[in-house]
Every structure is written in C-alpha cells, then in structure tokens.
Amino acid sequence: MSNNSVLNEDVKKYELMLIVDPEIGLDSIKKRLDDVTKMITKKGKEAKGEIFFQDDWGMRDLSYSIKKRTKGYYMVFDFTCEPALIKDFDRTLRLENDVLRHMIITLPFAYEPKSLAVMMEEAAKEEALKPPREDKKGGRAPMRPAPVAAPVKKEEKAEVKVEKKAPAKKEKEEKKETSMEEVDAKLKSIIDNPDLNF
Numbered sequence: 001m002s003n004n005s006v007l008n009e010d011v012k013k014y015e016l017m018l019i020v021d022p023e024i025g026l027d028s029i030k031k032r033l034d035d036v037t038k039m040i041t042k043k044g045k046e047a048k049g050e051i052f053f054q055d056d057w058g059m060r061d062l063s064y065s066i067k068k069r070t071k072g073y074y075m076v077f078d079f080t081c082e083p084a085l086i087k088d089f090d091r092t093l094r095l096e097n098d099v100l101r102h103m104i105i106t107l108p109f110a111y112e113p114k115s116l117a118v119m120m121e122e123a124a125k126e127e128a129l130k131p132p133r134e135d136k137k138g139g140r141a142p143m144r145p146a147p148v149a150a151p152v153k154k155e156e157k158a159e160v161k162v163e164k165k166a167p168a169k170k171e172k173e174e175k176k177e178t179s180m181e182e183v184d185a186k187l188k189s190i191i192d193n194p195d196l197n198f
Helices: 003-007 026-041 083-095 116-129 154-191
Strands: 012-020 049-066 069-081 099-107
Touching (some): 026 069
Antiparallel strands (some): 012 099
C-alpha cells in the first residue's frame, strides 16, 4: 500500500465481508474471490482501490439459513478506495447469485487489521485470565439474586396494613373531590374565554 493513497483525503479505509455459496464448489469459490479482488483493485481509466489485508475464514456454519443454505464460505477484505466507488461495489455484489451476503463498512483511519485466528487467540487468553466460578458439579455457578433485608414478622406487617388502609381511602376520596372541583373550574375558564371560538 502506498502512503500517497492513504494520505489522500478522498481515499478511505473499508472492510468487505463476503459469504459465498458453498454449493458452487471450492474452485468456483476461489474464482469468485479472485473476481472480487480484481473488482476492488482494477486499474483502468482511474485507479479503483488497494487491498491491504485479506482474511480467509473458510467454510463456517451460518446463524440462520440463507437461500436454503446452512453453511457459507467467509472472506474478509480490508481495502482503500474513493467513497464514490463503494456504491458500485455494493450494487455489483448484490447482483451476484453466488454471494449469499456481503457487508461493507468504513474503517477508522488508525485501524489495524487482525485475522480471525489472532482474535480467537486473544479471546481465549482473556477467558483464561478470568477467575473460574464453579459450582459443585464443575460447571459455572449460576447467578444468585442479591441478599434481601431481614424479613418482617407477620404480626407487625398485618397491624401496619390495617392502620394504613383506613386513612388511605379517605385521602383518595378527598383527592377525587378536589380534583373534580379543579377540573370544573378549569373547564369553566376555558369556555368563558372570549378568545376561543367554538
């Protein structure tokens, strides 16, 4: 990758992830990936783009079936190009029958690419550093609810309820009467307002 293309303000970094239909066979998959590489780096009347990282994830299970397929061949391309060309790439890939899914995202300028293998190693190291929480059977311990304050005796609880119920009803009735009077007064002021026409 040349430094001039990165320093150019019109050039940005992008990542393209492809999922190719595995039913077409490995030779056809390789040909399809070569076609995508040529599409990105094609030099014609104008320079298109420059691939600075590729990661072949290979055949993987899909989270859900796409076009009645449960597996797909994954490939990731990190490249630089002018933003105007992304629409052409997207349209071309959308029309390809052998491409099950694709996604193009803009990368930050300081992005450093990592392969899937490196990311998986880092995740395994982080998991190994975490202290294990095991229950008696050897698996992870389930989450336990937070401790509850000391329980209230039933007798005390019943007495408190009886004392609170009677005043609460009277307060609600007073609030209803007060609120109805307020509503009537507001309604009357609205109707008597000379600025409103009905």
